[in-house]
Amino acid sequence: MSILHDYVNRIRIIDGHEHLATPQIRKRENHDLFSLLHYLDSDFYSAGMKQGVLGRQSSLAAEQKASMFMEYWHKTKNTTYARMFRTAMEDLYDVTDWNVKSLLEANEKVLQATHDPNWYEHVMAERSGIDLAFTLIQTTKLDYDRFRPIMFMDFAFKLRTLKDITAVERMSGVNVYHLRQYLDAVDALLHRYVQEGMVATKFGHAYWRSLASGKPTFHEAELAFNRLMGCTLEESLSQAETVALQDYLIHFIIQRSTAYGLPIQIHTGHHEVSVSNNGNTITNSNVELLIPLLLAYKDTKFVLLHSGYPYYLPYLSIVKNFQNVYADLTWLYIISPTAAKQILHQFIEMVPMTKIQGFGGDYNYIEGTYAHQKLARKVVGDVLTEKVAEGALDETEAMTFADRIFRLNLIDIYQLKDMEVQG
Incomplete structure (x- = not known):
C-alpha cells in the first residue's frame, strides 16, 4: 500500500448522499x-x-x-x-x-x-470511518447523531391529481384554494425542513420526466393548477397537461431553497432499476438539459449527482465552467470503478478541487455504504498515486486534494458547523 493509500484510508469521511434507514426503522422492519x-x-x-x-x-x-x-x-x-x-x-x-x-x-x-443497538456505530463510525452522512428517506426525523436529512421535493411539483395537492396541504398545515396558497404551502414545508436540520434540497425528477425545464408564466401554471383543483379524487391529468405547472414549481423551489441557503442536489445520468418509473429513459437524465436552470440561478449551489454518467464529457465542461455547479462522485464507483477512475483523473485536470464532492454511498443499508467507501478510498488512492507518479501533483498536494473531496468541501458546500462534524 502506498503512502497516499494509507493517508486516504485514514480520512474521516463526510458522506454526501445516502438513502439509509435509521437504526429504529431497520429494527422495526426487521x-x-x-x-x-x-x-x-x-x-x-x-x-x-x-x-x-x-x-x-x-x-x-x-x-x-x-x-x-x-x-x-x-x-x-x-x-x-x-x-x-x-x-x-x-x-x-x-x-x-x-x-x-x-x-x-x-x-x-x-x-x-x-437488533444490535451498537451496529450502526460499529459499521459507520468504526469500520467505515464516516463522521456524518446525509440521508434521504423522506423524513427529517432521523434520531441518529451521524445522520442529517436531505428531502426529495419531487412530491411538491409532481402534481397529477387532486390528492397530490391535498397531501402538500395536509403536510404543511396551509389551506390551499388557489396556486398562490399552494406556493405558501410549499414554502412552509421548506422552512420547516430547514428548522428540522435539512442540509439540501433534492430533485430526482430525471427518473420520471426530462431534466429540461421551461420558464412558464404564473398564468400558465395557474391554468393547470385550476384544472387539477377541479378534478375529482379519481381523475388525473397527463404529464403533458401539467408540465407547465411542474416547471413553474421547479423554479419556485429553487428560488426558495436558495433563500434558505440550501444547495440543490439533482440526479443526473444512470438510473437505478427499482425506482425508475419512466422505462429507464436515460436521455431524460442528460446533464446538458439543465444548462438553462444553471444559467438562471447563479447564486444557487447545484450539486449534480453521479458525475452525469454516462454523459460525463459534457458534465466535465459544465462543472469546469459554471461557478455555481459542483462535481459529485456519489454512486459512480460502484457503477463502474474504471469509469470513476477515468473521471476522477479528468476532474483533477479540469475542475478546481474545492468544487468536488468525493463520496456518497447512495445505499439503502449501512453494509453497502461500508463496502462502497472501501472501494472509493482505493480508487482515489490509485488515482492520486498515478498523478504523483506522472508529476501532476506532489504528495502534499495529493493529500490536500483527498481531504478536500472527502471532507472539507462538504463542510463548506453545506455550511456545516464544527460541532456537527466532530469524529
Whole structure:
C-alpha cells in the first residue's frame, strides 16, 4: 500500500448522499440479509429475475430465497454491485462460502445485527470511518447523531391529481384554494425542513420526466393548477397537461431553497432499476438539459449527482465552467470503478478541487455504504498515486486534494458547523 493509500484510508469521511434507514426503522422492519441487496437486486433483475421476488414483501421462505439468490448470483457475480455485496458479507459477517447453507447462516447474523443497538456505530463510525452522512428517506426525523436529512421535493411539483395537492396541504398545515396558497404551502414545508436540520434540497425528477425545464408564466401554471383543483379524487391529468405547472414549481423551489441557503442536489445520468418509473429513459437524465436552470440561478449551489454518467464529457465542461455547479462522485464507483477512475483523473485536470464532492454511498443499508467507501478510498488512492507518479501533483498536494473531496468541501458546500462534524 502506498503512502497516499494509507493517508486516504485514514480520512474521516463526510458522506454526501445516502438513502439509509435509521437504526429504529431497520429494527422495526426487521431487515434480514435479503433486505440488503439493493443494487445487486437490479443486476438480478437485469439477468432475468422477477423484480421484488426476494424483497421483504415476498411470500418465499428464507431457504427458497437463498436458493433463488444463488441461481442469480452465479449469473451476476462479475459486477461491481455483486462485488460490494460480497465485500460487505465477507468483511462484516465472516461469510467464507457462497452457498445456500452459508447464506442462511449469514441471514441469522444480519437479523441479530439489525437488533444490535451498537451496529450502526460499529459499521459507520468504526469500520467505515464516516463522521456524518446525509440521508434521504423522506423524513427529517432521523434520531441518529451521524445522520442529517436531505428531502426529495419531487412530491411538491409532481402534481397529477387532486390528492397530490391535498397531501402538500395536509403536510404543511396551509389551506390551499388557489396556486398562490399552494406556493405558501410549499414554502412552509421548506422552512420547516430547514428548522428540522435539512442540509439540501433534492430533485430526482430525471427518473420520471426530462431534466429540461421551461420558464412558464404564473398564468400558465395557474391554468393547470385550476384544472387539477377541479378534478375529482379519481381523475388525473397527463404529464403533458401539467408540465407547465411542474416547471413553474421547479423554479419556485429553487428560488426558495436558495433563500434558505440550501444547495440543490439533482440526479443526473444512470438510473437505478427499482425506482425508475419512466422505462429507464436515460436521455431524460442528460446533464446538458439543465444548462438553462444553471444559467438562471447563479447564486444557487447545484450539486449534480453521479458525475452525469454516462454523459460525463459534457458534465466535465459544465462543472469546469459554471461557478455555481459542483462535481459529485456519489454512486459512480460502484457503477463502474474504471469509469470513476477515468473521471476522477479528468476532474483533477479540469475542475478546481474545492468544487468536488468525493463520496456518497447512495445505499439503502449501512453494509453497502461500508463496502462502497472501501472501494472509493482505493480508487482515489490509485488515482492520486498515478498523478504523483506522472508529476501532476506532489504528495502534499495529493493529500490536500483527498481531504478536500472527502471532507472539507462538504463542510463548506453545506455550511456545516464544527460541532456537527466532530469524529
